[in-house]
Amino acid sequence: MPKWVPLGADRSLIRVWDEAAIAFNRLSGQTHLLNPVAAEALLLILDKGQSTDELSHALAESIGEEPSAELRQRIGAFVDELAELGLIAEASR
Amino acid sequence: MRVCEYSEADLSARLRGDGLYLRFGPFVLRVHSDVPAITSHLMALYARHEVVTDEPAESSVAVMASRDLKRPWVAEATLQIDRRPVLHPLHRRLAIPMLEWGMNWVVAARSHHYLLIHSATIEKNGRVAVLPASSGSGKSTLCSLLVRAGWRLLSDEFAVIRLDDGMILPMPRAVSLKNHSIAVVKAAFPEATFTVEFTDTIKGTLCFMAAPHQAVERSHDQAPPGLLVFPRYDPETSLVAKSMPRAAAHAHMVAHSMNYGPIGERGFSCVADIIERTPAWAVAYSDVAKVVDWFDAAIAGSAQ
Numbered sequence: 596m597p598k599w600v601p602l603g604a605d606r607s608l609i610r611v612w613d614e615a616a617i618a619f620n621r622l623s624g625q626t627h628l629l630n631p632v633a634a635e636a637l638l639l640i641l642d643k644g645q646s647t648d649e650l651s652h653a654l655a656e657s658i659g660e661e662p663s664a665e666l667r668q669r670i671g672a673f674v675d676e677l678a679e680l681g682l683i684a685e686a687s688r
Numbered sequence: 689m690r691v692c693e694y695s696e697a698d699l700s701a702r703l704r705g706d707g708l709y710l711r712f713g714p715f716v717l718r719v720h721s722d723v724p725a726i727t728s729h730l731m732a733l734y735a736r737h738e739v740v741t742d743e744p745a746e747s748s749v750a751v752m753a754s755r756d757l758k759r760p761w762v763a764e765a766t767l768q769i770d771r772r773p774v775l776h777p778l779h780r781r782l783a784i785p786m787l788e789w790g791m792n793w794v795v796a797a798r799s800h801h802y803l804l805i806h807s808a809t810i811e812k813n814g815r816v817a818v819l820p821a822s823s824g825s826g827k828s829t830l831c832s833l834l835v836r837a838g839w840r841l842l843s844d845e846f847a848v849i850r851l852d853d854g855m856i857l858p859m860p861r862a863v864s865l866k867n868h869s870i871a872v873v874k875a876a877f878p879e880a881t882f883t884v885e886f887t888d889t890i891k892g893t894l895c896f897m898a899a900p901h902q903a904v905e906r907s908h909d910q911a912p913p914g915l916l917v918f919p920r921y922d923p924e925t926s927l928v929a930k931s932m933p934r935a936a937a938h939a940h941m942v943a944h945s946m947n948y949g950p951i952g953e954r955g956f957s958c959v960a961d962i963i964e965r966t967p968a969w970a971v972a973y974s975d976v977a978k979v980v981d982w983f984d985a986a987i988a989g990s991a992q
Contacts, residue, residue: 608953610960615935619956624949626942626956628935 598644599674602684606641609634623681632658633673637682644686647671692735700727707748709740713859713907714848715799717791718745722753723765723783732881733862733898736905747798749790751783769794785886785894788864792845795859796946802857803849803958804946809842809856810834812987815914816856818847818966820944823891826921829869830979832897836876837980841903842911846946851954854962855910860903862896870895915986916941916968919979927978929971929986937968 603622610617616634618627629637632654639645639653651670655662677683691699691710702708703726707718710730721727750768754777764777767786774793778786796804807820808831817839821827828844835841842848842858849856862883865873870885870893881898918932918940932940941959942948948955969986973979 608956610934610938610964612934614933617935617938617956617960619953621953624952626938628939 596646596648597685598646599640599650599678599683600644600686601641602678602681604637604641604682606638609637609641611638618682620681625680627680627682633677636670636674637677640677640683647674650674689739689741690735691730691737691739694739696727696731699730700724703727703730707745709743709745710734711738711740711907712791712795712861713843714802714857715795715859716740716743716745717794718748719787720748720750720752720768721783721787723751723780725780725783726751726787729784729787729883733883733896735898736901747794749787749794751787751790753780769797782886782889784883784896785889788862788896791861795846795848799848800947800950801851803847803851803948803951803955805847805849805941806845806944806946807847808844809847809858810839811842811856811909811911812839812984813914814911815987816842816847816911817915817917817983817987818856818913819917819919820847820941821919822944824866825919826869827919828863828865829872830919830921830973832863832865832869832873833876833976834980834983835900835903837984839983840906840909841899849913849958849962850910851951851958854958855912857910858903858907860899860907862898865895865897867892873897913962913966915983916962916966917983917986918968918970920970920972921974922972923974925972926975927971927973927982929969929982932968932970934963934968938963940968 603620608619611634616629636650651667652662655666703721707720709716709718747770751765754764754766763780765780765783766773766777767775767790805820807818808827810817819827831844844863847856848859883896886894938959
């Protein structure tokens with residue numbers, strides 16, 4: 596399963612506050628507003644490459660949910676969105 | 689030396705010749721003009737501003753008399769930045785607003801060593817209230833009324849923020865007033881110097897007020913941000929102040945920045961650092977006395 600790795604995101608350019616987070620994409624120059632779960636996903640990916648399944652398990656534990664198929668689908672959707680924004684990318688094989 | 693220490697003839701000669709180098713806080717602008725109204729304007733509204741003789745200028749701003757060959761009977765003026773026209777010619781009666789617009793343009797377009805926010809900035813007790821707001825929102829009126837109540841004017845147009853440490857630098861210039869705010873501010877400052885009113889501009893009726901002497905005298909006194917206020921005049925609301933979440937405040941600051949894009953990462957970090965240590969509020973108001981009291985309490989740390 597492919598892993599997600601940082602692309603335009605950088606830990607020094609993410610600020611996490613109680614209600615939301617902001618991330619600066621140093622490749623595009625855009626600033627993005629993230630909800631807390633999306634911010635946590637991004638920070639996990641910045642720590643080390645994560646597959647969508649690994650992210651689902653880690654985030655499920657964090658938010659106190661079971662790692663269900665529905666959760667995996669939701670996380671897959673916003674991970675795709677983070678990739679569309681250029682913050683992350685699939686690691687080269 | 690200051691503008692008021694020069695004779696009208698000497699100022700006019702400098703403006704028509706090598707240029708008049710004027711200091712506005714951290715900026716030095718070289719001003720040229722062959723329009724007599726500009727000389728009078730500088731003498732009246734920039735009397736206490738420093739004329740610089742030993743520093744280069746950031747850019748030059750020129751308002752020069754011109755005539756359309758097809759309508760030679762119409763007296764026009766052109767605005768030039770670094771000797772290049774930046775507007776189509778306007779009627780020469782608008783020479784003063786053109787100069788003010790030109791100075792704003794130069795600062796906004798050429799000052800990427802600072803973060804610039806389109807906002808009023810005022811200081812009390814050593815800390816600055818930054819009021820980001822769009823043109824026509826009433827920020828200059830509110831700013832003027834707060835200055836009347838004892839706040840020091842840093843600028844009614846820009847927050848000039850040093851990227852390394854977030855300190856806010858004064859840039860006192862003539863205060864720009866529009867439409868109904870003109871009468872309000874004239875009533876609050878009967879002793880101040882105002883230009884005539886310029887009608888039929890794209891922004892309606894304009895008028896400019898000289899910055900208070902104290903603001904000009906203290907144009908080297910920088911201060912840290914202490915309050916972010918996003919004001920909105922609402923005739924239906926006496927005063928409602930809501931604490932703004934930090935992510936939203938960051939987004940609003942960025943939306944009002946003149947140069948966040950060109951500055952890149954440094955701008956992001958600068959805004960984020962300010963947001964983390966500065967309370968942010970959205971304030972809707974129509975009661976001037978109440979909003980002034982609110983600002984005084986807020987800068988003292990006790991606002992609700």
